[in-house]
Amino acid sequence: MDDVLKENKRVTDRENILEMRVKRVEADNKMLIKKMEADNKMLIKKIEDDQTEIDFLKVRVAELEEDKARHDEQNQIF
DSSP states (O other), X not given: XXXXXXXXXXXXXXXXXXXXXXXXXXHHHHHHHHHHHXXXXXXXXXXXXXXXXXXXXXXXXXXXXXXXXXXXXXXXXO
């Protein structure tokens, strides 16, 4: 009977250890998810900022091309 009680205690202790590990892994996973979500938001913001800059640069390139075309026309006239 003593052996059964000892084995039961050992199994219970092992279950408790495993439950603590599971809780720790779950907590770690929650932290990682929050970090990834924050990183994601930051990257999305950076992408939006970069896209805005690209749009401005496209407009500037178009303006410069128009200026060049005007200068080329004037050069041909003279």
